Amino acid sequence: MTKLNKLSKLFLFLTIVFGSLWLGSYLIRQLVVYQFFEPEGLALRSYYNQLNLDAVIKTIAPILVSNIILYLFYLVFFLIFLFVSKIKLKEEGWFLITILVIFITAPFELYLLYKDYKIVDQVYFAISTPSLDLIALLKERMQSLSSFALIEIFSYIGIVFLFIFKPLRKTNEN
Secondary structure, eight states, X not given: OOOOOHHHHHHHXXXXXXXXXXHHHHHHHHHHHHTTBOTTTTOBOTTOOHHHHHHHHHHHHHHHHHHHHHHHHHHHHHHHHHHHHOOOTTTXXXXXXXXXXXXXXXXXXXXXXXXXXXXXXXXXXXXXXXXXXXXXXXXXXXXXXXXXHHHHHHHHHHHHHHHHHOOSBOOOOO
């Protein structure tokens, strides 16, 4: 990879920071949301009732908000880095694969973030929303692209592998 100027390094740093924070919040959101439901059938666990469900949903709402904000910042800083750095993709095959993974997964993640936004909107801005309606929205979100979350997590872990080892790098041989 050619030497990056200071502006490129700044945007690379911001991309890595927001990408790491987003991936961590994504894992936390997945773990927390899946704890609401039984493993088989996605039925609400028995220890949640109408009295404690409101408090639990309001407690996890900041996780959803942070996930939305962090992903949008990550995507914006990555796009800025992409245009500012002017990396030659013919010589850096690992970076081309990274770009492809991010751009292929972005529309699906934005769709899921829209569903998260609908949940957050109901929690913070609706006058009164029954908790069971919010649970139905969470369940719908989990079922809409069910295995995409695992695919995305493994893809982004693969990006870390690509960033560290930089395979498919063209060397200058004369």
